[in-house]
Amino acid sequence: MMNNPYVSIIIVNWNGLRYLEKCFNSVKNQNYQNYEIVFVDNASTDGSVDFIKENYPDTVIINNNKNLGFAEANNIGVQKSKGEYLFLLNNDAWVEKNTIQELLSTYSKIDNLGVVGCKVKNPDGTIQDLGIKIDRLGYPIGINKESTDDFVADVFFVSGCAFFMKKELFSRFNGFDERYFMFAEDVDLCWRVRLQGYKIVTNTNAEIYHYGGGSIVGGTIKNKKYVTNANRIYLRERNTLSTMVKNLELRNLIFRISISIIFNIAECIFFIFILRPKVSLAYVKSWWWNLRNIKGTLMRRKNIQMHRKITDRDLNEFIHNRIVKLDLIKTIGIPEVTTK
Structure with a gap:
């Protein structure tokens, strides 16, 4: 240097x-x-x-x-x-x-x-x-x-x-x-x-x-309650899904994407049940974005997988077996979703 x-x-x-x-x-x-x-x-x-x-x-x-x-x-x-x-x-x-x-x-x-x-x-x-x-x-x-x-x-x-x-x-x-x-x-x-x-x-x-949340409302804990909003959920879910598709080895990708979508469906049903359909729509929009952009995602995936030097297993020490969403529910309850 x-x-x-x-x-x-x-x-x-x-x-x-x-x-x-x-x-x-x-x-x-x-x-x-x-x-x-x-x-x-x-x-x-x-x-x-x-x-x-x-x-x-x-x-x-x-x-x-x-x-x-x-x-x-x-x-x-x-x-x-x-x-x-x-x-x-x-x-x-x-x-x-x-x-x-x-x-x-x-x-x-x-x-x-x-x-x-x-x-x-x-x-x-x-x-x-x-x-x-x-x-x-x-x-x-x-x-x-x-x-x-x-x-x-x-x-x-x-x-x-x-x-x-x-x-x-x-x-x-x-x-x-x-x-x-x-x-x-x-x-x-x-x-x-x-x-x-x-x-x-x-x-x-x-x-x-x-500070956090300077550009978009949400992602903060207020009065021991996790606060987020529908747009934040949409961006988080769509980008996380795309990131997994790009970076995971195929043997892990299919299983983890399946589990992720199961969680998403459960969240959709929950928000419909509590009469918050706009929040459920955020998850649906995230899936639709990934379907519409799958060609570009797969092109990026091909390049990433071609040049990778380590396996998914090599990264296990950096990955928790716990599911973050379940941990949040256990510790601070159901998130409060704002409309802002």
């Missing part, structure tokens, strides 16, 4: 004006200063771009003419960036002053490194995650048990809210799947990276704080 490599910090924004000052000030306060900020705005209407122009004039600003979503907007930012390393940072996050220096140092300590994540904290300082594993159906399970180690090596993927990677490697893997819009793009990219034998770790000395 170069002694002082150039880092491109990519911040995607859609009507996130209320978060930007805290996010940008924390970046400006870094003890590592060889970086650029690439601000990718998805047609915000809240004055976000004007605020950045006025207060952070050295920022590279990309104006999209419509909301392209998290995945495509990040890819655009990467294409316009000049850094050797990329730090994809959510607009509703802020970083400790040594974060970038710590992330860079990881590459001198771990060989064959693909992606590095941060210790992600909630605004109140509690642990949000130290990296993430998945269950057998592809749903995320955050590692939130405090670690005394500098690195957490048993991580399947790291959250897209703070995603550090060499630009050359990101580009070689064609970045995020732009069809996803948002959700599971980080799982998918890390899965593809892992299948080619790269390591994914969290550097627990690199800390960020993350």
